[in-house]
Amino acid sequence: MRMNDTPTFPVFMIDRKGWVLGATDITPLSRTSLTGLCHASRAGVRYYDAAGSIWTSTIARAPYPVNIWTRMLGQVYNPSFAIELGWTRGGTFTLAELQDELCRCVDADDDILTQFMEPEKLKALIRETGDFTHLFRRMKKMNII
DSSP states (O other): TTOOOOOOSSSSEEEOOEEEEEESSSSSGGGEEEHHHHTTTTTTEEEEEEEEEEEEEEEEOOOOOOHHHHHHHHHHHHOOEEEEEEEEEEOOOOOOHHHHHHHHHHHHOOTTTTTSSSSHHHHHHHHTTTSSHHHHHHHHTOOOO
């Protein structure tokens, strides 16, 4: 596991609570807010990339420290700013493993992923895709990620 490598985009981002998002490039991941900075250190996000690798990230550089004062300031004044991420590759995954993980997220969902579609139908759509790119495009087109 080497630091400073980066994921192959697009990526699915999944946190430990089952929150799912997608990114087609690093641009949206390179900015955050004070509140986002404070939450990022506890998020436990895994990134599933187009090359079949699983990644985690850390904030390598930010203009503010993560402390109680930053947390309090973020409740009143929450500016957006650039950050630098450090990446660690943690292993690989198969399409079936990603589909299983996404289906677990659907099962744990609180009407975010499933607000416009029944869970069983969404899981069927996830499972019937034949490759990563098709799965990502389908979920993006349906405004799920």
